[in-house]
Amino acid sequence: MLRDTIFDIVARSVAALRENGDLPDVALPAFEIERPQIASHGDYATNVAMKLASAAKAAGEKSNPRAIAEIIATRIRETVAVVPAYDLVETVEVAGPGFINLRLRPAWLLAQTGRVIDEGNSFGSVHVGRGKKINLEFVSANPTGPVTVGNGRGAFIGDTLAAVMRAAGYDVTKEYYFNDAGGQIDKLGRSMEYYLRLALGEADPSKPDEGYFGPYYETVAERMIASGAKKLLKLPEQKRASAIGEATAAAIMDDIRQTMAKMRVEFDVFFNQASLGPSGELQASIDELRAAGYIEEYEGAQWAKTNLFGDDKDREGNERGRVIVRSNGEPTYFASDVAYMRNKFLRGFDRLIMILGPDHHGYIGRLKAVAQMLGHAADDMHILIYQNVTIKGQRMGKRLGNIITLDEIYEEVGPDVTRFFYLMRSSDTHLDFDLDLARKQTDENPGLSVQYAHARASGVFRKAHEQGITESDYATADVTALAGDPPEQLDRELAMIRQLLRLEEVVERAALLLEPHHLTRYGMDLADAFHQFYDHCPILKQGADIPLDVRNARLRLLRAAQAGLARTLTLLGMTAPDRMERAETVERVEA
């Protein structure tokens, strides 16, 4: 990656100076290579001189950060002058309190066009993941209702995070855990029994006091009756609730899978909680914890000593951990958690990541404790909590009874815009979905703007084709010739190639920090750079009188931009259209 090369240049120069005793004789502190916020400061900056000065001062030596920076800068200039692989650096300057700013050579930047085009679908990939096996579990909504705008957030975060992590070199398995066991299924069954009887025209069927209610369940009841659920009502009372519950859960699971498929969220594994009992894994994990000495009995129940690993350390009056087997002999939901995690680790994953809603933050301590009881590091179990979702301008929430499903959003704006909007915000932040903005079929819609950039690029190639210009005409064009363009054009061309090259850094950062939202920001930046290029650097424009070599070089650059946009959109799970559907626009009023 480009930044790694810059790091090497700086590190090598500093190391050489230290060998000669030209720098303060203190341990070299960690330093950063960063992109300055202000373009006039160059492409990269390092704070190594300030860090060194600071360390020297702490060791009692007197030091001047700017003077140190000058020494290092001089050495860097010498280094890049003699090492051919480092010929990408044009200038090295000391600025401010002691920053060393490096600027890249325009011709080198332009030449990167070839690499972007050659790498194509794999452009932006990095290797920080080193093939580490990751289990990424997300959504895992209970099969007791449709996916909502709230719990659907995990779907987009998870799906795109997986794509980004794969691009960063991780081996990712995407997994959905269906909580299809326990009391909630019976409760679902009792609720559905009411809806089935209602749908069959029974007069005044009894409605349970507590359960799952709403118009959605009426539609599920209709479908279940159509597929023969009527006979379930004839089952004896003890079996009826669980039988209806299981059938209902299966029907709802189908809905959830369909919603996911429509939104292009894919899973490698669907795991059913109910399978853990019959497979013997539930018992095996309890036995394993007992053998390790982590289970104690109290008042007839079996307690797992999660408190030994920090779980519930602040919970009042409870130093016993969590109940894993009730006094009536039934394992708790927590037992399933243990068995499921054990199952994942046995499948050979190096790290487990779970994406959960804000109501699950209590899980963090509990599950990290489980990981440790199973003999793994606390950090091998990572939980990513995302915050709530609201629809702008609407009050919502279960208590108000106006749950909005993800399907409704799909109907309104489709998968592309939905995905983009969900991924614009950090998981840590509450998401206020601006449905009005999402509905707009104009460039005001930031998601469409990225797609439009891609479509525009495709449009130019379409036009080129119509004019008889073929790929072979510009495939070997010398893009560095653009270095001779006037600033108005060259600045835009360089800005776009700079944005393109940034993708690798964005992918690495998003993967390491588990923050896929950086990709949408990047998409907007790249699209913006593209539109600037498009507006200022004509290629086929009539009457613009573009020399052939410039035209062909710009077509190359455009090809690279198209590839970068396509790659970004793909990582976001969006389509990269070759043309945009023209929306019905208001006729312009002639003055």
Added chain:
RNA sequence: GUGCCCGUAGCUCAGUGGAUAGAGCGCUGGCCUGCGGAGCCAGAGAUCGGAGGUUCGAGUCCUCUCGGGCACGCCA
């Protein structure tokens, strides 16, 4: 009571301990008949909730505090 997340422009939000805090929308003014105008250019708009602290440097880290959201079962 305890814990987690948030507080940055009118709105919704980015922001890697660095230099002059950014984007989208909205607002104001101007340009434009095309590589599909779903356009371009410019501008106004911010005591980064508040108070201390850490350091060469804090929107960012620490402590306290105020405001908003969420959760704390032998439920799942």
